[in-house]
Amino acid sequence: xxxxxxxxxxxxxxxxxxxxxxxxxxxxxxxxxxxxxxxxxxxxxxxxxxxxxxxxxxxxxxxxxxxxxxxxxxxxxxxxxxxxxxxxxxxxxxxxxxxxxxxxxxxxxxxxxxx
Amino acid sequence: xxxxxxxxxxxxxxxxxxxxxxxxxxxxxxxxxxxxxxxxxxxxxxxxxxxxxxxxxxxxxxxxxxxxxxxxxxxxxxxxxxxxxxxxxxxx
Numbered sequence: 532x533x534x535x536x537x538x539x540x541x542x543x544x545x546x547x548x549x550x551x552x553x554x555x556x557x558x559x560x561x562x563x564x565x566x567x568x569x570x571x572x573x574x575x576x577x578x579x580x581x582x583x584x585x586x587x588x589x590x591x592x593x594x595x596x597x598x599x600x601x602x603x604x605x606x607x608x609x610x611x612x613x614x615x616x617x618x619x620x621x622x623x624x625x626x627x628x629x630x631x632x633x634x635x636x637x638x639x640x641x642x643x644x645x646x
Numbered sequence: 647x648x649x650x651x652x653x654x655x656x657x658x659x660x661x662x663x664x665x666x667x668x669x670x671x672x673x674x675x676x677x678x679x680x681x682x683x684x685x686x687x688x689x690x691x692x693x694x695x696x697x698x699x700x701x702x703x704x705x706x707x708x709x710x711x712x713x714x715x716x717x718x719x720x721x722x723x724x725x726x727x728x729x730x731x732x733x734x735x736x737x738x
Contacts, residue, residue: 551705554698561695569736576668583662603648628648635655642659 538608550605553598560595583646596639603632650687681737692729696722
């Protein structure tokens with residue numbers, strides 16, 4: 532069995548499952564956000580903070596950011612292994628982009644902590 | 647999509663940080679340039695999301711023939727255009 536250190540899943544099948552499971556969470560959150568903005572045409576600061584101060588919205592947002600990390604990590608690995616053949620370029624790109632995705636997650640935790 | 651998330655996380659951090667930050671984001675968001683960026687992000691998201699849903703259906707074993715695969719792809723693109731136009735209307 533081919534084992535690979537660059538991707539997130541333990542195997543190709545694990546990647547397959549992870550990317551789809553995370554996609555469902557991301558889709559749910561996208562729909563949630565669209566509904567929020569459509570239902571509140573003029574968002575005020577109070578409403579905006581009110582939304583993100585609710586615990587379930589914080590949990591949903593953080594689960595979504597974790598799902599985004601998983602989805603992006605595996606997705607980018609698939610794209611980079613397809614198109615970027617030189618190893619040095621590929622692994623440095625993977626490193627930078629995965630760190631950025633991790634930074635999005637940590638930013639979310641830090642920001643939501645204070646709301 | 648990846649850079650779009652960077653922009654959105656930045657906007658979220660600033661807008662939740664303080665009331666002045668929120669007004670700053672609100673002010674910026676009303677400019678044409680900002681709306682164009684939002685529209686680009688929403689269109690990319692629509693295309694990516696609909697394409698992903700189509701893949702989920704294909705995982706279930708549907709749309710795997712040349713005819714059904716082709717037509718479902720065209721429907722996905724058509725739906726993306728519809729959502730993109732809706733996003734444009736909503737933004738402007």
